[in-house]
Amino acid sequence: MTQDLQYDNNGRLKHFLTIEGLPRRAILEILDIAKSFISVGQREIKKVPLARGKTVVNLFYESSTRTRTTFEIAAKRLSADVINLNIAASSISKGETLLDTVRNLEAMHTDLFVVRHNKSGAAHMIAAHVPPHVHIINAGDGWHAHPTQAMLDVFTIREHKGAFEKLKVAVVGDIRHSRVARSLIQALKTLGVAEIRVVAPRTLMPSVVERLGVVPCTDMREGLDNVDVIMMLRLQLERMTGALIPSEQEYFNLYGLTTEKLAYAKKDAIVLHPGPMNRGLEIDSAVADGPQSVILPQVTNGIAVRMAIMALILGGTPAEGRARRAPARP
């Protein structure tokens, strides 16, 4: 069903909702196209005409700075027209449903919606109800998926580490509530990394975490031992009130990434973080600003990756790594 929804009848990528179900070559194709877009951002005139005349609406039901801005820049560099809507402050308070809002905007001939919503499945729900010419990119839905973030993470990993097959990756923090973790793990599994560990106390792990194909660890030394890549997740402060962790102090002591803990990993390990960071909670400034941090390159790469995905979906480049359309369910 995922594949049905993400691909059109000709096997072309139509929506970008989740990494689950994307074949390896589709992921690699996006990375390759993104690579070619890196140079656009370094030019004097930072624009290509691939999406000229297209209308992109950033529909954000949850606050975001980085993701929304990089989507906006990406769309503008493709020469699309971009509208930003922060719904948290607008229609939702007037009682308009999610689908009504989308239908209204669709009536204004929008080509692509970039949707962020705080409930899992929101982007799927919209994609299942828009007409065939409208495209949806999931910019984060609840705890479910954040596929463009996963793409920029693996892009950044490839830039620094090359081939994926031998890599050991640790994802540290609130796995249970993290769409970033779910999508990254799926992307890394598809790309065939050697080992993925998730490091967190049991309160911050999903119930059947093995189902994600990862090795769970509750101890940082064990979790980071000899890894090539460390992904630190943001810890939301409201987790304290939900009785998931005792205090910021205890969390930082156990799971905060300091230079001492970083030393458990390989000498040339890189550190990623999806942002925004809580310095002194999940990551120490000495690491965040240190030589092994690739947190700022992640942001830069995010633009190229999002350009690639938008271009692909809006038909700006030929899709090679297309999947066979799965037969409709009986």
Next chain:
Amino acid sequence: MSLAIKGGHLIDPANRVNGKRDLYIDGEGFVVGVGRAPSGFKPRRSIDATDKIVCPGLIDLRARLREPGLEHKATIESELKAAVAGGITTLCCPPDTRPVIDTPAMAQMIQSSAWRLGYAFIHPLGALTQNLEGKKLSNMEALDDAGCVAFTNASAPITDTLVLRRAMEYAASFDLTVFLHSEDPWLKADGCCHEGEVSTRLGLPGIPEAAETVAVARDLALIDQTRVRAHFCGLSSARAVQMIAEAQRRGLPVSADVTAHHLHLTEHDIGDFDTQCHVQPPLRSRRDRDQLRRALKQGVISVVCSDHQPHEPDAKLAPFSESEPGISGLETLLPLTLKLVQERLLTPVEALALLTRNPADILGLESGQLSVGATADVCVFDPKERWQLTTARLQSRGHNTPFLGRELQGRVTHTVVGGRLVYEADKGLAGP
């Protein structure tokens, strides 16, 4: 109008009838002959039931009709039509209407609406606590007099254990039955599906199995102490079923039901956020479903109900956790139960007992059987007919069912309520 139902295969589990028998019904609406017509009996109308199964009208322990209070979803009239189209002649309506069924007037109002329409009988379930708030006991004895067949707080939890104990003691004083929806509200929290593989994959807030087992354990301890007659509604997990089985072995007066959809679906049917599979309690793992089936075979669970919850389309057009839980189930109760016969889990007699005499026993009703002198509530169905569930075929206002588009086997051809032919598949519904 007197009636003869001829040539059919009569299955009446309560009377151990399982064979070709004609059924004769007099103008007053009572069964006057089984197998043989009383001398001089001349029916005004005769139904040919050749190759069909004739059984007592089905009894559904739990169906929301949405009236009063939520008429934009459905009405008593629309859902009673759906009931008889599904062969159901008696159904119980939980007290979580608006206003709540915690006064005799409300209980009587709902029953008289049903009588006026004449499709199926409604037996209200009275609120166990006033306004379902879990604080003060409802006037159970007065509600009992007004026709309430059992008492429940429906899905509103009674968090104060002392209040629950008192409610059970009070109900036991008057030999009343208590229906329990055992779920720990703190463990459930904002969960919307089974905490397991699918919640992990989709990032949905899960409802752990312990939400059910913790509450069942608490409820069983109180039943043990108060000796109230109790019925557990809609069990969803294998472990809870084990606990009920163990309590029954110890001689506790407890029974249990399961919904038809929990016998066929699992968490995996949610697929990619199919809100039609958003139900409460949640669809759990394959192992849980298989144990529910086994418990049905062993008699630990003695009733299958529809847990009918019709919704307007918008209720399901939302992100999964925001969509409203529930399935429109009246018209699939019989075919989904018969599916267990086709899958060789149950015999036809066992399957029909789950829908007729067993629920009648729990409610203390005389219906659910067809002996001479009984009220003629009858369901006639073709066990072989295959049909596709489509919105056009549904009588219910609620089209929210994950079985839409699926082929089902076993179709109701005639429904008789109190001797009146209220539904014929070929001709539709009789007027009210």
